[in-house]
Amino acid sequence: MAVIGKIREKAGWAIGLIALGLGLFIVGADFFGPKSNLFSNDAEVGKIAGHGISAKEFEAEVEQIKATMAMQGQNPTEQQLQQIREQVWQDMIFRYAYQPQFEKLGIGLSPEERDDMIAGDNIHTSIKQTQVFQNASGQFDRTMLDRYLDYIESDSARPQDKQLWENFIVNQLPQMRMREKYDNLLRTSLYVTQAEAQHEYEAQVAKVDAKYIYVPYYSIPDSTIKVSDDELKTYLSAHKNQYKGDETRSLKYVTFPIMPSAKDSADLKSQLVDLAKQLAVAPNDSSFAIAESEIEVPGNGSYQVIGALPQEIQNTISTLIPGSINGPFQDGNEYYIFKYDGAKDDSIPSLRASHILFNLPKGASDSVKAQTRKQAEDVLKQIKDGASFEALAQQYGSDGTAQRGGDLGWFSKNGQMVKEFEGPIFSFNGSGLLPNLVETEYGYHIVKVTQPKTYKKYKVAVIRKSIVPSEATRNEVYRKASAIGSQAKDIASFEEAVKKDPTLSAYTADRLQPQATSINTLVNARSIVQWAFKDDTKVGTVSTELFELDNPNQYVIAVLTGKSEKGSPSVDAYRAELTNKVRNQKKAEQIISKLGDLSGTLDAIAQKYGAQAQVLTGTDITMGSNSLPSVGMEPAALGKAFGLKVGQKSKAIKGENGVIVMEVTKQTPAPQIADYTQYKTQLKQNKSFSVTYLAGEAIKEDADIEDLRYKFY
Structure with missing residues (x-):
């Protein structure tokens, strides 16, 4: 009876935790906090595969979970409430985006299979991993599960335990099982060709020794390279497939810690x-x-x-x-x-x-x-x-x-x-x-x-x-922060006001997502994110209110520096990244021009260029590594090296980290082999890790998900 008592106390909520964790199999969660009344008749928190999710529908499911928790004597914390909302959203993505795909493929779950997962010969992993069904050594104990099942079917079972269990076996468990079937179907459908396996073998086994000039981009100060908005727009237009048009915001902000004074x-x-x-x-x-x-x-x-x-x-x-x-x-x-x-x-x-x-x-x-x-x-x-x-x-x-x-x-x-x-x-x-x-x-x-x-x-x-800050100390920090806020009317005046005070630093946050709750090291910063995503917060707008955050206690002033809407990537949303790309392009052109016609030995070329040109060597370099010793990831330079003959020198290459000139000193081709099975297996295993994620991303992209929860929470 003591064991049954323990199960009654803990197993119900443990099963509930399985349900709470289910949403994580679709995407990682980014949580948020409450804001306004959800019960407007025409308000929608989002749209999934053409299905509008009304605020009432969404909140009803949230309240159902909260009510179940209340029956368990649980009053959800703000963090738990955020997790509940995320679980409900992920359940809806499953219902309206994933479920139709499963139905098209004939993926389902029979009552017999469900029973087998619960009490048969093939207990589902999520049940085996529930702590209350494990013995002292952490191993699954079938006896503990059987006792719980007897309890849940008895007249003495509490209604809240029955409700949690019913929700788990009717909703959560079938979802997990169908997703597992879908993932397994994708993995077993993978095929690797002989040509792919041979290419992988050669990428791992073929080697070259090389000598190369490396002039890093950081050898030219960023301050000497000016980048215009037109140049950023041109680069973005030429590489638009690399930049997603998500709904994001970018900001700059300054913090004013509320610290105790000497007094x-x-x-x-x-x-x-x-x-x-x-x-x-x-x-x-x-x-x-x-x-x-x-x-x-x-x-x-x-x-x-x-x-x-x-x-x-x-x-x-x-x-x-x-x-x-x-x-x-x-x-x-x-x-x-x-x-x-x-x-x-x-x-x-x-x-x-x-x-x-x-x-x-x-x-x-x-x-x-x-x-x-x-x-x-x-x-x-x-x-x-x-x-x-x-x-x-x-x-x-x-x-x-x-x-x-x-x-x-x-x-x-x-x-x-x-x-x-x-x-x-x-x-x-x-x-x-x-x-x-x-x-x-x-x-x-x-x-x-x-x-x-x-x-x-x-x-x-x-x-x-x-030692805590007094009211006078708080007022002084508030006065200082307000003074900065009153001087800043746009991005330029914000930056100028911060520069005037040597104790202040402006921080940058790029491409904030609508559901973000933290900004860099600022935790519980949901109020700032909500301000950034308001319709009337335009690029260049400085926050008229001081945001007060805790942990640690501080005031924050922010200015919106970038905005990107879904489907249309903007320069503002990717400004820092685009600026770095264009700046490096311009640095590469300067370096290549200074290197000249590349006549003579690598040492002579480097000496003529100056101290910033390094002459490096690498041995046993493989194509599969994608990396050059002492340089880093440089796939273009590696590809060029494997296309050169021994003693041949490449043209100047615009790399990821700098400009590189390659010269191959030794080649070790991959020996011919008859059986590439090992490399087929490796490739198949590697692909199996990504195929389910990519398929999930494709399903969500096809569902054209519009997440508007940030307007309400």
Whole structure:
């Protein structure tokens, strides 16, 4: 019955989580927050395959999931609400875009197949991976599933559990299964020709050695190359197939962090001085400390082993006088004071130690163990001879303590550490280096006791408060931000206003999607995204309001710098990328002109050009790598190299990273082979990873999805 109780508590919501996760198999989610009333009679949140999704239809499905959660005693957080809305949207994409494609192909799910996936010989993976149907070792336990199925069919099953399960087996599970069938159909339809396999073989096996001149684009300062809007438009027109016309926005913005001032810090310190006087005479200092502390201190006011005390108190506790008031002390963005109420003896000792772990993998052979032990003993000898324990811990330690010199902190002899580790350490008297290695299931440890064992428990009452910006500080930051906002009327004046203040920096965000919730490092920035996508926010518009964001708390002013509508890519939407492309083209022309007619050796040409021209060599270069040593991805240069004869020099090549002149010094053709099966298999596996994604993208493109949720959330 205990097992059934556990299932009743957890399995229903666990099944619900499977449903919540289903939307992720179509696309990755980008979430959003609430905005306005959805219940206008003619409002639509989008259109999928010609089907208009009314706000009422969409919100009804959202409310259905929320109601089910409420039956489970769950009140969705804002993040969960965003996930629910995304799940509903993905369900609708499946219903109106994917489902018709499946029906055309005759893909369906019979009742018998569904039953087999739930309780037959072929349990679906999503059920097997549900935690409540797994044993202690994380393996699927059929008994746990059978018990749940018995429960869900019994009269004692809660209605909310039945509803979740019904939704899962009627809606979610069939969707997952049909998508799996569709994906498998695509994968099994893949075919690789003999010519493709031969080309792949040659790309991997044929090699050349080459010498080449490389003049990087970064050798010419960007500031010396001017790019006009007409040039950007010409480039975009010539490469329009490379740029999608999605609905996006680009902006520049400046942030004004709301940070505590020096006065705020001083005022809080003064407040803590007054509280210290009150703490000294409080009838119940523990209750007073807990009531006045803004930050929870575990075990505040009770007797604790030294390892449970705040770190900064541990270091001084042995020197304190009972009844003393200590502080205020600053710890980062906090101040604290504490009253020391003395110590009492305890039967369980505590100590502080550091270690250097030489890790042994599970099942390590005797030779590996001997080699690891030898290394640990050598390091132990170095420490005995005077080497720094902390420095060697950073060099050789194989766990998370290495970065802090091996420090394990304070711990008690109460099972916190494995017995093989506790035994020799707590048997050691005083402090210092243990003379021998300590062996545990994790490997070999070099141990140093840094604070000797103590049987004491200590009582301290701590008051801790955060240093926060005062109202006056907030007003000053608001005033500064408003001043910038009042000066900025367009992109140029925005940039000029920011330049005048050396403490400010303008940041760029390109091609924001309508459902974005973050902008670069700005989290919970949905309000800025919604402003950018308003119909009356034109390119060049500066936000008239100060956006206030939290985590961290700050004001933000933004200016819209680019706008792209669906189906028509614009220069503004891709300005930064297009500018870089055109600028590099112009740099390439300058470099090629300066290189001249390329007569003479590569070294002579490079010397004539100047220090920016590097002469590099590469050995065993393959076509499949797409990369040149010390240069990076350069498919055009590689292709040219494999078309040259030994000793032949190429013309100057406009590469991805700079201008390149190739000269092949050695060729190693791929030997003829009779069987290309291995390469056919490789290509088929590689294609199988992408074919389902590409097919999904094709389905969504064919459905002409119009997502207008950003107007409502």
